[in-house]
Amino acid sequence: MSTVSDSVSLSAPVGADAGLTPKQLATKYGLTVSGKRPGLVPYVRQLWQRRHFIVAFATARLVAQYTTAKLGQVWQVLTPLLNCAVFYLVFGVMMKSRNGVEDYIAWLCIGVFVFQFTQSAVMAGTRSISDNLGLIRALHFPRAAMPIAFTVIQLQQLLISMVVLVGIVLFFTPPVMSWLLVIPALVLQCIFNTGVALVMARVGAKTSDMAQLMPFLLRTWMYMSGVMYSIDSAIKHFPPIAKAILAVNPASVYMDLIRVSFLPDNHYHTPHHVWLIAVGWAVAAGVLGFLFFWKAEEEYGRG
Template identity: 60%
Template structure:
């Protein structure tokens, strides 16, 4: 006798275990690990970690020169030595000090303020790529890293400003009420620096090699920002320059913050040497870089530390 084996018909209804996972997770209030929060929520999370940002910045600053015998003295000595080199090369050999009253305070102010921007951007470029262990181990708003590095550089600048005050007094620059203007100028510069640092942090997270190119880009930026020479004098001496050169040089954000600080601290640096509507320029650059950089960084929040 032959036996016929009957195969049971396939079931068409999917088992409960294969229910759509996204719907299942949503029903039980689960969310993707490391998902990007909304922009207002991201701002709230960042503000909630403000104490971590401050402590992290202070710890990095303290550890920066911990292996050197002179320790924290290098926070002031490094920019001062840079200023001395620039004075020898540009002020003496190239003669850029001619026609600039109070050239040493002029130069030192430019070097200190430029160093703040330069160091903030360089540190921001490596903020994610250089701290992958921290990024992958802990959950926190990643913007805390570039902001904390900018805060570290601001703290270092404040140490340098104490030396700058001594230099101003030593070269006969009297204290003045205009010195108060240094506070809003620094606030705007910090906002600008933090925004650019966040832009570079996102780029550096995906393209680590960009950190090797930044010193060249920043050095070029320094040379066109009037750190060692006067943009106002350059424009006056070279009337054959194209008409667009002067406003572009004067509107350069690094030059704007440097000249604002010079105007605040040096009585021989007059308002006529500043570009028109300089405070609006400073505010515009701060908002453009600060807000734009923050949003640009936030949009890639869930990608940092992956891959």
């Protein structure tokens, strides 16, 4: 009985397979393209099955992040606090942005902590594929797990920092029921961050220079979002179209929700429709970001 040499490829069929195209051969023997993108539903199912891997990977990276620093995990809290101190000196004292803003220190700290969550998640998402090519090429798993895991890392850091943030807010106001609204606001922000991280992960995987450009884009976004100053006062004389654009800025929207929840007596923005905008941003970014990333699933780690 004759055998077929291992060197025979699909492009050179022999015997009974002579005359079949590569596609017909693949169909006959049940062959599929290596790394082929699964359908959307199976992809989501695979991602859910690896939820424990995502959490374990995120936790391990978080623990290892500051192992070489003497203060270790303290930097998770110390970094945003130092940013708050610098912004208070420059914007609060020197530029007098604290004028007209009640409880400015608590208001500023909320803005810094909340925006840093988005900033760090987007930056980490941008590098999540390009910085982990070894893992991606060695193991088979849904590639969306990487940007999602890095968003989970930033969420874990925020939750640790929130302990300090709550202590700061308590210095200015007693706890009230509106504090519970911080939870859904953070959930919506987390979904939004994940969606943007997925978009930037695909972009960053294709354009390595994007990781160098992102800090400048994120810094610009921060200055336009009212982290250190009251955006309402700053845009008083802006054209209506500019006011409308800045009013739906997602960074400002999530900061406003959490600021009003923590400081209900200081209504810097009356959130009549802000919750709807926040839900809209979360759904749009989450769904479109996931689809955008999934479309290029076959390409990650190639080349």
